[in-house]
Every structure is written in C-alpha cells, then in structure tokens.
Amino acid sequence: MAPVKVQKICCIGAGYVGGPTCAVIALNCPDIQVTIVDLNQARIDAWNSKDFKLPIYEPGLEDVVRKARGRNLFFSTDVDKAINEADLIFVSVNTPTKKSGVGAGFAADLNYVELATRRIASVATSSKIVVEKSTVPCRTAESMRTILEANSKPNCHFDILSNPEFLAEGTAINDLLKPDRVLIGSLQTPEGIDACTALADVYANWVPKERILTVGLWSSELSKLAANAMLAQRISSINALSAICEATGANIDEVANAIGFDSRIGPKFLKASVGFGGSCFQKDILNLVYLSESLHLPEVAAYWRQVVDMNEYQKRRFAKTVVDTLFKTITGKRIAVLGFAFKADTGDTRESAAITLIKDFVAEKALVQIYDPKVEHEQIWLDLAEAIPGTPIEAIKKQVTICASPVEAASKAEAVVIATEWKEFKEIKWEDIYATMDKPAFVFDGRLLLDAEKLRKIGFHVTTIGRGAA
Numbered sequence: 001m002a003p004v005k006v007q008k009i010c011c012i013g014a015g016y017v018g019g020p021t022c023a024v025i026a027l028n029c030p031d032i033q034v035t036i037v038d039l040n041q042a043r044i045d046a047w048n049s050k051d052f053k054l055p056i057y058e059p060g061l062e063d064v065v066r067k068a069r070g071r072n073l074f075f076s077t078d079v080d081k082a083i084n085e086a087d088l089i090f091v092s093v094n095t096p097t098k099k100s101g102v103g104a105g106f107a108a109d110l111n112y113v114e115l116a117t118r119r120i121a122s123v124a125t126s127s128k129i130v131v132e133k134s135t136v137p138c139r140t141a142e143s144m145r146t147i148l149e150a151n152s153k154p155n156c157h158f159d160i161l162s163n164p165e166f167l168a169e170g171t172a173i174n175d176l177l178k179p180d181r182v183l184i185g186s187l188q189t190p191e192g193i194d195a196c197t198a199l200a201d202v203y204a205n206w207v208p209k210e211r212i213l214t215v216g217l218w219s220s221e222l223s224k225l226a227a228n229a230m231l232a233q234r235i236s237s238i239n240a241l242s243a244i245c246e247a248t249g250a251n252i253d254e255v256a257n258a259i260g261f262d263s264r265i266g267p268k269f270l271k272a273s274v275g276f277g278g279s280c281f282q283k284d285i286l287n288l289v290y291l292s293e294s295l296h297l298p299e300v301a302a303y304w305r306q307v308v309d310m311n312e313y314q315k316r317r318f319a320k321t322v323v324d325t326l327f328k329t330i331t332g333k334r335i336a337v338l339g340f341a342f343k344a345d346t347g348d349t350r351e352s353a354a355i356t357l358i359k360d361f362v363a364e365k366a367l368v369q370i371y372d373p374k375v376e377h378e379q380i381w382l383d384l385a386e387a388i389p390g391t392p393i394e395a396i397k398k399q400v401t402i403c404a405s406p407v408e409a410a411s412k413a414e415a416v417v418i419a420t421e422w423k424e425f426k427e428i429k430w431e432d433i434y435a436t437m438d439k440p441a442f443v444f445d446g447r448l449l450l451d452a453e454k455l456r457k458i459g460f461h462v463t464t465i466g467r468g469a470a
C-alpha cells in the first residue's frame with residue numbers, strides 16, 4: 001500500500017502546542033483542512049474570536065491565524081466530527097506530573113492521552129494515522145495501540161506515530177516555520193513506514209527534507225525527554241557555576257562566554273538565571289527520573305534528579321540573598337517583583353521562578369508589588385493561591401498587589417527584583433524608579449539583564465546573579 005496523501009488533519013488539544021503547531025501546518029499546507037478541537041469551550045471561543053484575542057500570547061501567532069482561519073484552519077469543540085473526518089490525528093493534550101497515586105510527583109499523568117485515544121477508538125469509522133504530539137514516557141505508543149486495537153470498529157486500522165514538538169514559548173512561530181529538525185518515530189513495518197512518509201510529506205511543504213528525521217518509535221519518544229533534560233542540565237550547570245562566581249568574584253557572563261566559544265560546547269542556553277521555569281523542563285526530567293527508576297537504574301535516576309534539585313536550590317538561594325542583603329529581614333518591607341511569566345515574550349506562568357520567590361517573600365511577611373506586561377491578573381492570583389495553600393486569597397491580597405507599571409510596583413519599595421527578562425525592563429527610566437523608592441534602594445537582577453554600573457551611578461545597591469559583590 002502506498003502512503004496516504006493527508007487531506008484532513010484533526011488536532012486534539014488547542015493549547016500552547018496544538019494551537020500554534022497546527023496553525024502553522026494550515027498556513028503552509030493550504031490544500032489540507034486542519035481542525036483543532038478542545039473540550040474547553042472558552043479556549044475555542046478565544047481561538048475563534050472576531051478580534052483575534054487568542055487564548056495564548058505568542059509573537060507572530062495572530063498573523064498566522066488571521067491568514068489561515070476560516071480558509072483551511074478551524075477551531076471547534078465538536079471533537080467527534082473532527083476525528084471522524086480526519087485521515088491524520090494529532091494528540092496534543094496535556095501530560096502533567098501526576099499529583100497522586102503511583103508515581104505521584106514524578107510520573108506523567110497519561111489520563112488525558114488515554115481519554116483522547118479512547119475517544120478516537122470509539123468514534124472513528126475509518127482508518128487513521130494517530131500521532132503522539134504530547135510529550136510522553138517511552139513506549140506510550142504501545143499503550144495507545146493496544147487501546148485503539150481493542151476498541152476499534154471492523155475495517156478500521158490505526159498507525160501510531162511519535163512526532164514530539166520542540167518549539168519554545170515566545171519563539172514558537174519561528175521555531176515552527178524554521179525548525180532545527182522535525183522528528184518522526186514509527187514502527188519499522190511497511191505500514192509504519194508508510195504512515196511516517198505520509199506525515200513527513202506534510203512537513204515537506206515547508207521544512208527541508210534533510211531536517212525531517214525518521215527513527216523508531218521508542219527512540220523518538222525518548223529523544224524528546226532527552227532533549228529537554230540536556231537543555232535543562234545546561235542551565236543547572238551554569239547556575240551551579242553562578243554560585244561559585246558569587247563566592248569568588250568571577251563573573252558568570254564572562255565564564256559563559258569563555259566556555260561557549262568552544263565549538264563543542266557552543267554559546268546557547270548558558271544564561272545564568274534565577275532558575276528555569278516553564279511547564280515542561282521539570283515535568284519531563286521527573287518523568288525521566290521515574291522511567292529510570294522503573295527500569296531499576298537508580299544511579300541514572302539520581303543523576304537527572306540533580307538537575308531539578310539544583311534548580312530548586314538556585315531559586316531558594318536567590319530569595320535568601322534578597323533577605324540577607326536587606327539586613328536579614330523583609331518583614332513589612334515592600335519588594336517590587338518585575339516579571340511573573342516564566343520567561344520573556346510569553347504570558348505563560350507555569351512553574352515560573354517568580355512564583356517561588358514571591359511565595360518565599362510572603363512567608364517572610366514582606367509586601368510584594370508585582371508588575372508583568374503580559375500575564376493576566378487573574379492568572380497571578382490563581383498561581384499564588386495554588387502556591388500558598390491554606391492561606392485564603394484575601395489574606396494573600398493583603399500582602400500582594402498587582403501593579404500597572406514598573407514605577408507603580410517600585411513605589412515606596414526597598415528593593416526591585418527582576419524575575420523575568422522582559423526587554424522593557426532594560427528600557428525603564430531607572431532614575432524615576434529610584435526617586436519613588438525608600439532608601440537605601442536595592443536592585444536584585446535575577447536575569448543578568450541590567451547595566452549594574454549605570455544603576456550604581458544613580459545610587460542603587462545592585463546584586464546580580466553570578467557576580468561577586470562590587
């Protein structure tokens with residue numbers, strides 16, 4: 001049998017991955033009808049909104065959706081119809097860390113993947129290619145196949161592919177338009193290879209053929225966890241070195257630059273920070289730790305576990321530096337936290353280092369004044385309520401204020417803490433900030449973003465991550 005020519009795609013899950021990924025497929029493949037479905041009506045309504053108030057903020061996304069929506073890109077809550085019409089279905093649902101039961105705190109919660117797979121099996125009346133887009137533990141495709149085969153209608157055949165997504169938030173559209181690579185894993189059977197070719201042909205509409213890598217299913221699944229673990233490991237390594245820099249007077253940017261010049265190491269992902277955040281690094285490493293333990297490889301599990309432990313240490317170390325520098329107490333002091341998103345150019349706050357910092361400041365009885373240019377206020381309250389369980393939100397609101405500008409956040413504050421590397425924080429008129437603050441006025445740069453010397457000339461006391469006291 002020749003590979004099918006994909007004509008209709010359904011994507012289950014209209015989130016940070018499903019939305020942008022399939023919007024870019026629709027943009028580049030005008031002959032393919034792409035329908036992105038979700039159970040969350042509000043999310044779908046936002047994707048369909050007349051004024052393009054999309055549910056996620058991602059530079060360039062609106063432009064892509066404006067070009068393709070209504071042409072060959074559709075958003076719907078009619079999951080069954082989209083499944084039935086499609087020849088190829090992406091499963092792009094969330095796979096968070098399990099909160100309870102076996103593997104709680106480590107293993108991926110595969111409930112959403114399983115429910116989506118069962119839905120496909122129960123409504124499909126023709127053969128489909130089912131593609132794992134979600135990040136999943138190794139051999140999840142096998143469970144999906146078992147579920148599909150046990151529940152399918154006669155004459156329905158399912159091929160399972162793994163096609164993990166490597167986009168980073170904030171640069172998602174560029175990453176999708178010009179990916180370093182597209183990875184497709186399949187069974188090495190004639191049917192598996194045909195299904196793989198059918199998906200590769202979709203990407204070949206805009207991705208150079210040499211960047212489309214085809215591998216075995218298990219390699220593909222593991223490569224996704226491995227890529228995130230290696231990226232996070234670089235950040236934990238540079239952050240561990242930042243602690244040595246602070247203790248010795250070395251400068252972490254100079255060290256990163258010096259080692260990054262080695263072409264075997266390379267310059268990217270060596271920016272010391274207050275700690276990595278985002279929905280995936282921690283979750284995927286813990287998933288790898290769990291996998292290693294399940295395979296009776298405790299030393300391997302401990303090795304990867306240390307990447308997450310170092311990240312926790314970095315966040316806590318930074319919060320402690322703030323308290324220690326402010327004369328060992330921040331009780332009743334105003335602290336401005338600039339940035340709440342886990343990185344710049346996104347409104348996403350999942351696992352943001354800012355949340356840990358604010359939690360620690362609140363525990364120390366400080367008054368926290370937050371400013372972020374993109375994060376919705378409601379999201380900040382939700383995150384803080386979750387991070388500080390047992391404290392009613394009214395009590396949290398007595399200690400925390402959300403502000404409309406950096407100057408407002410800095411008003412009467414003793415310290416400004418940079419938690420997210422938003423470019424606009426570089427462009428602030430720091431003289432205005434200084435004027436509004438209590439003295440001595442402190443700045444803690446957790447992102448190596450600001451010109452410390454310039455701030456010192458204004459009168460600030462500046463502490464920068466990875467730099468010894470000046």
Ligand SMILES: NC(=O)C1=CN([C@@H]2O[C@H](COP(=O)(O)OP(=O)(O)OC[C@H]3O[C@@H](n4cnc5c(N)ncnc54)[C@H](O)[C@@H]3O)[C@@H](O)[C@H]2O)C=CC1
Nearest residue numbers: 013014015016017038039040093094095112116134135165
């Ligand atoms: N956020 C990111 O930057 C990246 C995420 N990933 C992976 O992609 C997957 C999805 O992540 P996100 O898009 O961030 O998650 P998300 O939480 O933003 O979106 C998932 C969506 O799936 C929907 N959903 C869940 N079960 C459903 C069902 N049975 N039927 C219909 N809709 C359903 C949810 O309502 C939600 O809107 C995860 O496995 C994640 O690890 C991979 C690369 C990058």
Ligand SMILES: O=C(O)[C@H]1O[C@H](OP(=O)(O)OP(=O)(O)OC[C@H]2O[C@@H](n3ccc(=O)[nH]c3=O)[C@H](O)[C@@H]2O)[C@H](O)[C@@H](O)[C@@H]1O
Nearest residue numbers: 165166167168169235269270271273276277278280342343
């Ligand atoms: O699986 C995923 O979800 C995605 O996870 C990351 O993407 P993302 O989390 O969106 O963003 P990153 O740019 O990787 O940043 C993650 C965190 O590390 C921090 N970071 C990044 C780079 C660096 O040098 N230093 C540093 O502290 C960022 O500020 C942020 O908090 C990966 O980069 C993507 O390839 C992957 O697809």
